[in-house]
Amino acid sequence: MALKMHPSLAVHVGDWLKTEIVEPAQVSVTTLAQHFGVSRQALSTLLNGNANLSADMAIRFEKAFGIKADTLLRMQTTYELAQAREHEQDIKVQKFARAA
Numbered sequence: 001m002a003l004k005m006h007p008s009l010a011v012h013v014g015d016w017l018k019t020e021i022v023e024p025a026q027v028s029v030t031t032l033a034q035h036f037g038v039s040r041q042a043l044s045t046l047l048n049g050n051a052n053l054s055a056d057m058a059i060r061f062e063k064a065f066g067i068k069a070d071t072l073l074r075m076q077t078t079y080e081l082a083q084a085r086e087h088e089q090d091i092k093v094q095k096f097a098r099a100a
Contacts, residue, residue: 010082012049013075021065022047036060052076 022032029047033040038057045051053076058069 010079011075012079013053013072014046014051015049016075017061017072018047021061021067025065032064035064052080 022029027035029044030040033043036043036057038060042051042057046053046057053072055069055073058072058076061067061072062069
């Protein structure tokens with residue numbers, strides 16, 4: 001049986017990046033977006049938890065701040081799974097049985 005993580009423990013990676021990386025670096029979203037070569041809106045949407053982290057953006061954070069892209073993407077996946085688990089009772093799928 002797999003361990004289930006309480007959904008409240010899953011943090012959107014954008015929120016985490018904002019509070020743990022961007023704010024402590026005292027860099028504005030506009031400046032960071034320019035540094036990354038992305039739009040301010042795209043970065044802001046991620047940091048405010050309204051967009052998912054892409055592999056491309058994860059690599060940009062890795063190159064700029066040294067946090068591994070793999071780690072960031074695992075955080076994103078963990079968050080998405082926790083969100084899906086909140087309504088798993090609505091997903092009506094039965095166990096697949098193979099014919100003998």
